[in-house]
Amino acid sequence: MKLDEYLSNLDAETEPMVERIMQWANINTSSFNVPGLERMAAVLTQEFSVLECEGNAFSLPPIEHVDSMGISKRIDIGPALRFWKRPEAPVQVLLVGHMDTVFELEHPFQVAIRKDERVLQGPGVTDMKGGICIMLEALKLFEKSPNASQLGWEVIINPDEEIGSFGSGPLLEERAKAHHVGLLFEPAMDDQGTLAGDRKGCGNFVFIVHGRAAHAGRAFDQGRNAIAMLAEVITQVDALNGQRDGVTLNVGHVQGGGATNVVPPLAICRLDVRIKQTDDHAWVLDHLNAITAAANQKKGFKTELKGSFNRKPKALVGKTKALYDLLAEVGQELGDTISWKPSGGCCDGNNLSDAGLPNIDTLGVCGGNIHSDEEYLLVDSLVPRAKLTAALLLRLSEGRFN
Helix, strand or coil, X not given: CCHHHHHHHHCCCHHHHHHHHHHHHCCCCECCCHXXXXXXXXXXXXXXXXXXXXXXXXXXXXXXXXXXXXXXXXXXXXXXXXXXECCCCCEEEEEXXXXXXXXXXXXXXXXXXXXXXXXXXXXXXXXXXXXXXXXHHHHHHHCCCCCHHHEEEEEEEECXXXXXXXXXXXXXXXXXXXXXXXXXXXXCCXXXXXXXXXXXXXXXXXXXXXXXXXXXXXXXXXXXXXXXXXXXXXXXXXXXXXXXXXXXXXXEEEXXXXXXXXXXXXXXEEEEEEECCCCHHHHHHHHHHHHHXXXXXXXXXXXXXXXXXXXXXXCCCHHHHHHHHHHHHHHHHCCCCCCEEEECCCCHHHXXXXXXXXXXXXXXXXXXXXXXXXXXXXXXXXXXXXXXXXHHHHHHHCCCCC
């Protein structure tokens, strides 16, 4: 089938896509804002109904979270969405997106605005409400193709990707086994549409230091300053950076103390850890456990380490590399050069890869400054990126990947 004839139906869709993304971005869907995620799930359910597919929204199990008092609790997260069509078709594709963002209800960045003809700015416009819009438009177009009967698809949109997909991870692993290919709609790596190739693995950890409260004037020596102890821990953690190729440990959040005339009895820090190779996992854990053990030798203190690795590294090898090569061929047909490069980031593509599913995980929009109040989307990337996915679906339906 000639791609030009097939894809031309998307040419007039830029402005409707922009309007849809702006409406979605104006719904706060921070990872812990369950009402906002429920509202977004209802909107997306209505949007995907045009595909005349089966689908439902459903609850995920609570996840473990260490609160500001250092206590582990099970907390609820938002619903996940699942849509599917033609599970009996010879080719099966899993499309994955996430509706959560990093912008909490208290964050000042809450409204999408059209900066100019080329730039849309707003919370989650790029990561990844724009990506979900591309997924939807590509599927709408594919459903009009004469090859639709040859390809079945399933969409999963989760509410917890930005916090590690701890609730939706088992679902992704289970559904990956029912498909031949995975397509994910994280934003491109740059304004030119570069894809992520090899990806690092990641984990999230928490150090909790318990000291002893005391009056900072009358009984300073009777106290045990948890912040000071945590500072020693943080210094040792940070010193691990540079000791092993590709391994980084970022102290991303620190809390503790209150009134300055009280010796603080509690201090907490949260770490984001990235690894390049699977065996880096053991190296990091050995060192974090050693730091914990050393801290617990200090009289009057108790130091706990909680957390785990949740995503293994994703390597661009085997069938995953073959899938990227097929996309490059599709891009050539469209007059576009598709390239990729390694990424220190990780996403649900890591989860699918670990489950054995070859996948491309940066088919979303072009833009940048994600996770900041300057997040932007390049409007002129919307239709070309939707065309790229629609064309890939067509070629997959023709049996071009096995």
